[in-house]
Amino acid sequence: MNRTPFSISLAALLMALSTGAVATMPGAAAAQNAADGPALAPTESPDDTSTPVSDGTSTISVPSITRSAPPVRRAPQPPVDTTQAATLLADNVEVYGDNQLRASGGVVVWHQGVRLVASAITYDGTTDRLTIEGPIHLTQPARAGTPEETILIADSAQLESELTDGILKGARLVLGREMQVAAEQATRSEGGRITTLRRVVASSCQVCASNPVPLWEIRARQITHDADTDRLMFDQPQFRVMGQTVFALPYLSAPGPSVDRATGFLRPQFRTTSGLGAGVKLPYFITLGDHADLTLTPYLAFNRTATLAARYRQAFWNGAMEWQGAVSRDDIRPDATRGYLFGAGKFLLPGDFNFGFQVQTTSDRGYLLDYDVTDADRLWSGVTIERVRRDEWIVGRAGIYRTLREDETDSTQPGQVAEAMWQRRFRPAWIGGEGGVTFETHGHRRPSGQNEIGRDVFRNSVTLDWRRSEILPGGLVGAVQTELGADLYSIGQDDAYDPWVSRLDPVVAAELRWPLVKSAGSATHVIEPVMQVVWSPEHNSSKLPNEDSTLLEFDEGNLFSLSRFPGRDRREGGLRANVGVTWTRLDPTGWSLGVTAGRVFREEVADGFAPGTPLGGRRSDWLLATHFQNNDGLSISNRALLDDALNLRRNELRLGWLKPGLQVSAGYLWIDSSSDISRQVDVSELTIDSGWQVKDGWWATASTRYDFTADRAQRAALGVQYSNECVTMDMAVSRRFTSSDSVRPETNFGLSVQLNGFGRQPSRSGKVARRTCVR
Numbered sequence: 001m002n003r004t005p006f007s008i009s010l011a012a013l014l015m016a017l018s019t020g021a022v023a024t025m026p027g028a029a030a031a032q033n034a035a036d037g038p039a040l041a042p043t044e045s046p047d048d049t050s051t052p053v054s055d056g057t058s059t060i061s062v063p064s065i066t067r068s069a070p071p072v073r074r075a076p077q078p079p080v081d082t083t084q085a086a087t088l089l090a091d092n093v094e095v096y097g098d099n100q101l102r103a104s105g106g107v108v109v110w111h112q113g114v115r116l117v118a119s120a121i122t123y124d125g126t127t128d129r130l131t132i133e134g135p136i137h138l139t140q141p142a143r144a145g146t147p148e149e150t151i152l153i154a155d156s157a158q159l160e161s162e163l164t165d166g167i168l169k170g171a172r173l174v175l176g177r178e179m180q181v182a183a184e185q186a187t188r189s190e191g192g193r194i195t196t197l198r199r200v201v202a203s204s205c206q207v208c209a210s211n212p213v214p215l216w217e218i219r220a221r222q223i224t225h226d227a228d229t230d231r232l233m234f235d236q237p238q239f240r241v242m243g244q245t246v247f248a249l250p251y252l253s254a255p256g257p258s259v260d261r262a263t264g265f266l267r268p269q270f271r272t273t274s275g276l277g278a279g280v281k282l283p284y285f286i287t288l289g290d291h292a293d294l295t296l297t298p299y300l301a302f303n304r305t306a307t308l309a310a311r312y313r314q315a316f317w318n319g320a321m322e323w324q325g326a327v328s329r330d331d332i333r334p335d336a337t338r339g340y341l342f343g344a345g346k347f348l349l350p351g352d353f354n355f356g357f358q359v360q361t362t363s364d365r366g367y368l369l370d371y372d373v374t375d376a377d378r379l380w381s382g383v384t385i386e387r388v389r390r391d392e393w394i395v396g397r398a399g400i401y402r403t404l405r406e407d408e409t410d411s412t413q414p415g416q417v418a419e420a421m422w423q424r425r426f427r428p429a430w431i432g433g434e435g436g437v438t439f440e441t442h443g444h445r446r447p448s449g450q451n452e453i454g455r456d457v458f459r460n461s462v463t464l465d466w467r468r469s470e471i472l473p474g475g476l477v478g479a480v481q482t483e484l485g486a487d488l489y490s491i492g493q494d495d496a497y498d499p500w501v502s503r504l505d506p507v508v509a510a511e512l513r514w515p516l517v518k519s520a521g522s523a524t525h526v527i528e529p530v531m532q533v534v535w536s537p538e539h540n541s542s543k544l545p546n547e548d549s550t551l552l553e554f555d556e557g558n559l560f561s562l563s564r565f566p567g568r569d570r571r572e573g574g575l576r577a578n579v580g581v582t583w584t585r586l587d588p589t590g591w592s593l594g595v596t597a598g599r600v601f602r603e604e605v606a607d608g609f610a611p612g613t614p615l616g617g618r619r620s621d622w623l624l625a626t627h628f629q630n631n632d633g634l635s636i637s638n639r640a641l642l643d644d645a646l647n648l649r650r651n652e653l654r655l656g657w658l659k660p661g662l663q664v665s666a667g668y669l670w671i672d673s674s675s676d677i678s679r680q681v682d683v684s685e686l687t688i689d690s691g692w693q694v695k696d697g698w699w700a701t702a703s704t705r706y707d708f709t710a711d712r713a714q715r716a717a718l719g720v721q722y723s724n725e726c727v728t729m730d731m732a733v734s735r736r737f738t739s740s741d742s743v744r745p746e747t748n749f750g751l752s753v754q755l756n757g758f759g760r761q762p763s764r765s766g767k768v769a770r771r772t773c774v775r
Contacts, residue, residue: 119133308326361402459490459568486505541570666686729753
C-alpha cells in the first residue's frame with residue numbers, strides 16, 4: 001500500500017486549515033523584531049482618576065510599555081513540509097486503484113500542533129481533490145484556554161487542488177472561547193488568509209436548545225475574517241437584542257477576541273450629575289501604529305455641556321509619554337470656556353539617568369470636580385531627573401505648584417521650587433560599619449514682593465553619617481551612630497530673619513538591642529527590648545523659618561530616629577533616650593501578631609515641639625502599635641498615643657482584607673484637638689473602600705468618608721457590576737457633600753454596557769457568570 005500521496009495531501013490540508021479558517025493571532029514577539037521598538041500596552045478607560053498624595057497634588061500615570069508588543073498581524077507561516085507524514089487514526093483505511101484513498105470511522109489526525117476529527121476523508125488523485133465528511137472538528141490543543149484559541153466545526157469540506165482554498169458547509173467558528181460565528185457556508189481564498197462566511201449569526205452569548213435566542217446577536221449577509229489582522233468585517237449587519245432588531249448598518253468592522261489595540265469605538269458611558277444633568281460619553285480610540293494612539297471622547301449632556309476630551313499616548317525606544325485634556329462649554333459658567341490639560345512622560349537617558357516631566361493646568365478647580373478628573377487641590381508642573389544605583393542616589397526636581405484651595409493664594413505660597421540631592425553610601429575598611437555622604441540644595445520662591453508673606457528661601461546642606469553594629473556577648477546587639485550636618489540658608493523678603501544663617505548639627509548615638517526567641521508549643525515568640533541614647537546640641541528655632549517641618553508624626557517608624565522632624569528646617573536637639581520593646585508571635589497556621597510600645601525621654605524640654613503635643617515636654621506620649629495578619633488576606637494595624645494618665649490622644653486604625661470574592665480597605669482616625677495646636681476641633685473620621693462578590697457575575701462596591709465631628713459624610717459611593725460570557729454592565733452612584741464658593745455638592749450617576757467577545761477583555765474583579773445549558 002502506497003501511503004505517500006495520502007500523507008502529503010493531509011499534511012497540506014491541515015496546514016491550510018490552521019492558517020486560514022483558524023483565526024488566531026500569534027504572539028507579537030514572533031511577529032515583531034527588535035527594530036520595531038516598544039509598543040503601548042492595551043488601552044484602558046481614558047477617565048481614570050488619580051488619588052491626591054500628601055501635598056495635595058496628584059500624579060499622572062505614564063503609559064505602560066510592553067516589549068512583546070501586540071501588533072495585529074499574523075506571523076509568516078513556514079512552507080508545508082510535504083515530506084513529513086501526519087499521524088492518522090481511523091477504524092478503516094481503503095485504497096481504490098492507484099488514485100483513491102478513503103479513511104473512515106472515527107478519523108483523528110495530528111499534524112504540526114493541529115488536531116482534526118472527522119467522520120471520513122477521501123483523496124481522489126484523478127481530480128486532485130480532498131473531500132472531508134463531518135462532523136469536522138479542528139483545534140490546536142496547545143492554545144486551549146488562551147485568547148488565541150480557535151475552534152472550527154463544519155458539516156463537510158471540499159478543497160481545491162492547491163489545498164489552500166475551498167468551501168466548508170455548515171461552518172461554525174469559535175474565537176477565544178468567546179465569539180461564536182455560525183454560517184451556512186464558509187469560503188476560504190487568497191491562500192487561506194481570507195475566510196468569507198455567508199448568512200451568518202455572530203454572538204458571544206450561550207445559546208441553548210431550550211432557549212435558542214441569545215441575549216444579543218449580530219446577523220449579517222456576510223462576514224469576512226482576515227487572519228492577518230484578526231478582524232471581522234460585517235456586511236449589512238443587524239444588531240438584535242433578545243431577538244428584536246435594534247438597529248441595522250450597511251457595514252461594520254470589529255476586532256477579534258485576541259486583538260489588544262484596534263481603531264474603533266470604546267464602550268459608551270452614560271453619566272448623570274446634579275450639575276451637568278444627563279449625558280453620554282462616546283470614546284473613539286485611534287491606533288497610530290504600535291507606538292502611539294489617540295482617544296477622542298465627545299461628552300454631551302443635553303444642552304448642559306458640550307465637551308471634547310482627548311488623550312494621546314506615545315512610546316519611544318527609551319520611554320513614553322501621555323497627554324490628556326478637555327475643552328468644555330457648559331451652563332455652570334455660561335460665559336467661560338473651561339478645560340484642563342495634564343501631561344507626563346518618563347525617559348531613560350545615558351548614564352542610567354531617568355528623566356521625567358509633568359504638566360498640570362486647569363481653568364478652575366471646580367472643573368476637575370465637575371468632570372470627575374481628580375480630587376487634587378494642588379497642581380504641580382515640572383521636571384525630574386534621577387539615577388539610582390546600589391550605593392548612590394542622585395535626584396533633581398524643579399517645578400511650579402498651583403494651589404486650588406480657597407484659603408490659599410499662589411502669590412503667597414512657596415510654589416516655585418527647585419531642589420537636588422546626591423547621596424553616596426560607602427563602607428570604610430579602617431573603622432568598619434557603613435557611612436554615607438549627602439549633598440543637598442533647595443530653593444523656593446513666592447511670587448509676592450511683600451515682606452514676610454513673600455519670603456524666599458535658598459538652602460545648601462551637607463551631611464556625613466556613619467553607623468556600626470556588632471553582636472555582643474549574651475546575644476546583645478550594640479550599635480554606635482554619628483552624624484554631622486551643615487546648613488547654609490539665604491533668606492529674602494522677610495525682615496524677621498537674617499539674610500544669611502548657618503548651622504552645624506553634630507549627632508552621636510548609641511543603641512542596645514536584645515532579641516530573645518522562645519518556642520511555646522508550635523508557636524514562636526520574639527521579644528526585643530531596645531534602648532537608644534542620642535545627643536545633639538540645642539538650636540534656637542527662632543533663627544530660621546519653618547517651611548518643611550510643620551507636619552509631625554510619631555510612630556514606630558521614627559521612634560528610633562535621630563530626629564523626628566520630617567525636613568531640615570527643624571532639628572531635634574538635647575540629650576534624649578528612645579526606649580521601646582517589640583513582641584511578635586508567629587503561629588505555624590499562618591497568622592502573626594506584633595506589638596510595639598515605646599517612649600522618648602529628654603533631659604530638657606526640646607525646642608521645636610509645642611507643649612502639650614505628643615512629642616512636647618521632657619517625655620513624649622506613650623506609643624502603642626499593634627499589627628496582625630493571617631494567611632486569609634486579613635491585615636489589621638493600630639497605632640495609639642497615650643499621655644501619662646493613659647488617656648487616648650491619637651488613634652489610627654487600618655484594616656485591609658484581600659481574598660477571592662472580597663476586597664476591603666478601611667481606616668479610622670481620631671485626634672484630640674488638645675494634642676495639635678493647629679486644630680480647633682477633634683478629628684474623628686472613617687474611610688471605607690470595599691468590594692465583594694454577591695454571586696457569580698455580580699460584584700458590588702461601596703466607599704465612604706465620614707466625618708463624625710461634623711456629623712456628615714464627605715463622600716459616598718455605591719456601585720454594582722454584572723458580567724457574563726456576553727455582556728458586562730457597570731452602574732455606580734456617588735455623592736460629594738463638601739461645598740465652597742467654587743465647589744458645590746454633587747451627585748453622580750454612571751452607567752456603561754460592554755459587549756464581550758470583541759477585542760481582548762480586561763481583567764475584572766470577581767467571577768464571571770458562565771451560563772450553561774441544561775440537558
